[in-house]
Amino acid sequence: ELHGSVTIIVLGASGDLAKKKTYPALFGLFRSGFLPEKTHIIGYARTKMAHEDYIARVTQYIKVPNDETKQLLEEFKQITSYQAGLYDDDASWQALDACVSSSEDQRKIGAGKRHRVFYMALPPSVFVPVAKGLKKNVYVQQGLNRLVVEKPFGKDTQSSNELGRDLSALFKENEIYRIDHYLGKEMVKNVMMVRFANIFFNQIWDRKYIDNVQITFKETIGTEGRGGYFDQFGVIRDVMQNHLLQVLSLIAMERPISTESEAIRDEKVKVLKCIPPIVLEDALLGQYVGANGKPGYLEDDTLTNKQSRTPTFAALTLWIQNERWEGVPFIMKAGKALNDAKVEVRIQFRNVAGSLYKGSPRNELVLRVQPREAVYVKFNNKQPGLSYQTIQSDLDLTYDNRYANLDIPDAYSSLLLDVLKGDHSNFVRNDELEAAWKIFTPLLHTIDNPDTKVPITTYPYGSRGPAECDQFIKRYGYDRSDEN
Numbered sequence: 001e002l003h004g005s006v007t008i009i010v011l012g013a014s015g016d017l018a019k020k021k022t023y024p025a026l027f028g029l030f031r032s033g034f035l036p037e038k039t040h041i042i043g044y045a046r047t048k049m050a051h052e053d054y055i056a057r058v059t060q061y062i063k064v065p066n067d068e069t070k071q072l073l074e075e076f077k078q079i080t081s082y083q084a085g086l087y088d089d090d091a092s093w094q095a096l097d098a099c100v101s102s103s104e105d106q107r108k109i110g111a112g113k114r115h116r117v118f119y120m121a122l123p124p125s126v127f128v129p130v131a132k133g134l135k136k137n138v139y140v141q142q143g144l145n146r147l148v149v150e151k152p153f154g155k156d157t158q159s160s161n162e163l164g165r166d167l168s169a170l171f172k173e174n175e176i177y178r179i180d181h182y183l184g185k186e187m188v189k190n191v192m193m194v195r196f197a198n199i200f201f202n203q204i205w206d207r208k209y210i211d212n213v214q215i216t217f218k219e220t221i222g223t224e225g226r227g228g229y230f231d232q233f234g235v236i237r238d239v240m241q242n243h244l245l246q247v248l249s250l251i252a253m254e255r256p257i258s259t260e261s262e263a264i265r266d267e268k269v270k271v272l273k274c275i276p277p278i279v280l281e282d283a284l285l286g287q288y289v290g291a292n293g294k295p296g297y298l299e300d301d302t303l304t305n306k307q308s309r310t311p312t313f314a315a316l317t318l319w320i321q322n323e324r325w326e327g328v329p330f331i332m333k334a335g336k337a338l339n340d341a342k343v344e345v346r347i348q349f350r351n352v353a354g355s356l357y358k359g360s361p362r363n364e365l366v367l368r369v370q371p372r373e374a375v376y377v378k379f380n381n382k383q384p385g386l387s388y389q390t391i392q393s394d395l396d397l398t399y400d401n402r403y404a405n406l407d408i409p410d411a412y413s414s415l416l417l418d419v420l421k422g423d424h425s426n427f428v429r430n431d432e433l434e435a436a437w438k439i440f441t442p443l444l445h446t447i448d449n450p451d452t453k454v455p456i457t458t459y460p461y462g463s464r465g466p467a468e469c470d471q472f473i474k475r476y477g478y479d480r481s482d483e484n
């Protein structure tokens with residue numbers, strides 16, 4: 001249920017994340033009637049801006065396909081305003097508090113009914129000072145406060161724990177919503193349903209039947225223009241330690257005792273704790289070089305270290321030491337500047353024992369996260385007609401073929417709605433974050449250490465990735481090279 005009359009305060013309102021994701025997501029909710037009545041949105045950032053400039057900025061990525069949407073956008077503009085201020089100055093925060101309170105008074109929201117959502121669309125360097133300023137000056141004593149934070153949550157176990165400690169000195173765990181936007185994606189939200197609501201998957205979801213699992217993230221764009229940020233993190237911190245690991249934990253966790261958020265998060269933490277740190281032998285790293293008229297990673301103007309060894313591609317194999325999964329490799333692959341943009345989970349089953357139809361390919365269950373959400377099963381069938389050949393075909397549930405009037409919400413809209421409802425299921429809990437970092441930190445430290453000279457291969461911009469990757473996957477038992 002929604003707690004009415006909310007004030008959403010977007011901190012960092014002049015930044016990229018706010019204009020590309022937060023405001024379009026808020027508008028998405030508004031358009032579908034999911035923002036509570038009497039909602040007010042206040043943008044906050046350091047830049048002084050006239051109201052019109054603010055509106056122009058935060059609405060520039062909102063798509064307006066027709067007149068009706070145009071009209072709604074006009075109405076949406078009425079519920080948002082802007083306030084400039086510093087991130088480390090009590091007077092600025094008090095001015096923000098005055099602005100929020102006066103808006104609450106105007107909307108006749110009494111004490112006890114006040115609900116403030118603080119959305120930090122900010123660089124990590126100001127997370128803690130902002131949280132401090134908010135707690136001291138803008139937090140409502142009677143009512144609800146919710147703090148939404150975005151990665152990066154530190155760079156390793158230690159820095160993440162420090163951030164965690166600082167934030168939890170200010171906000172209670174149940175007031176904090178750590179966003180991993182992959183948890184808001186339709187197909188990721190579907191994983192539990194596919195596993196636990198279908199007997200024929202549920203019963204074969206273990207080492208006896210599953211040979212290997214691959215989680216793949218491919219992007220066609222490189223890091224052009226973002227080199228400064230990216231070089232500090234690399235592809236492993238950027239998408240694997242968070243997005244792909246979240247997907248993995250949903251695939252691998254035990255059945256939660258209920259669908260209640262803490263029950264789900266308990267199981268995710270448990271399975272993460274069964275994964276030992278990734279070892280270098282289970283890693284393949286790559287960096288793209290210029291090709292097809294596109295610049296190499298090191299040629300980007302925003303990159304300062306022209307000798308950088310930061311990976312833009314990685315294949316990593318994780319092992320889960322429990323009864324269900326021992327010996328089953330979970331292979332994650334992620335890369336920038338590849339030939340294709342795709343995110344999918346591919347679960348490959350074992351060969352049929354004593355098969356009458358020797359040589360028939362293995363079954364696979366594929367969950368395609370994007371583009372074009374789909375669930376399909378690679379399935380062996382008799383070639384129709386007079387022959388008795390087997391052919392592998394797909395049992396194919398591609399959403400836009402199957403569901404009429406498909407309108408899949410953006411991940412951020414879905415997550416913001418969860419925040420408004422107070423549902424933590426799709427947010428990362430503090431202990432979960434720590435367990436996630438423990439899996440990656442030793443490997444990251446080895447890679448970051450200039451003395452270790454961890455091998456890093458190259459691949460051309462726009463290619464399938466390092467040529468060595470097919471071999472890498474075969475080592476873990478995947479029995480055909482990925483077709484694309």
Ligand code: BG6
Binds near residue numbers: 181219238239343
């Ligand atoms: C972000 C990463 O978290 O996720 C980006 O910082 C990446 O580098 C993005 O491009 C991918 O998200 P999506 O939703 O486009 O798949």
